[in-house]
Amino acid sequence: MNRDADIRKVLEAVTDPEIPVISIEELGILREIVQEENSIIIFISPTYSGCPAMDIIAFDIKKAMAEKGYQNVEVKYQLSPAWTTDDISDVGREKLKNYGIAPPEKLMPNENGLFQNEKNPSCPRCNSENTKLISLFGSTPCKSLHQCLDCQEPFDRFKCH
Ligand SMILES: [Zn+2]
Known part of the structure; x- marks a missing residue:
């Protein structure tokens, strides 16, 4: 297994502190893993500005990585492109529903390229x-x-x- 795949596997175990059944990958907030010579930078994107869960997620990522022997891990926020509920994977949507949370509707643009109102x-x-x-x-x-x-x-x- 290459290092990138191994890191992704470690991060699969990191879940949303508010919804412990869904991983940050399924939630679509795990954006990028950058391996530098002496450190690993993990980019995540906040679900909304100031979401208090983000600090906990950053902490959990470093903890999960440290447990697998990855030191010098940095977690950075990637603000652009902004996270939207469309980034939640289909597996993630199913998990939200089973957890008793209505998954957000996937917004599809209409023929004019406009997004319909949420129902x-x-x-x-x-x-x-x-x-x-x-x-x-x-x-x-x-x-x-x-x-x-x-x-x-x-x-x-x-x-x-
Ligand atoms: Zn009902």
Whole structure:
């Protein structure tokens, strides 16, 4: 196994501190691994500016790397291109749903190249689209709180852009 693949394998175990079932790779925030002579720089992109989870993720990356013998690891933020919910992989979306969080809709541009408005998130329990927004801020600032009007299930939705 080459070093880059080995590092990726180490990073597969690093998960989002808010959603421990999804890895930073599946979340799409792992951007680039740069190996220099005496150090390794890992670029991640914040899910939204000031997200407190980013510091924890940076810490977890260094810890996971150190456990596998990688020293001198630097974590840098890559702000451009900005992370959007479109960066979440299909596997990641499935995991979010199984975890009880409505995955963000993938936005597709229409024929004019414009993005359609997001529709109501569907309930992760019964798939009903008959849901309403309860609060813009759910259990963490990254999530909004919704409720299903059919089965009454309250659920979080990942809303960071
Ligand atoms: Zn429901």
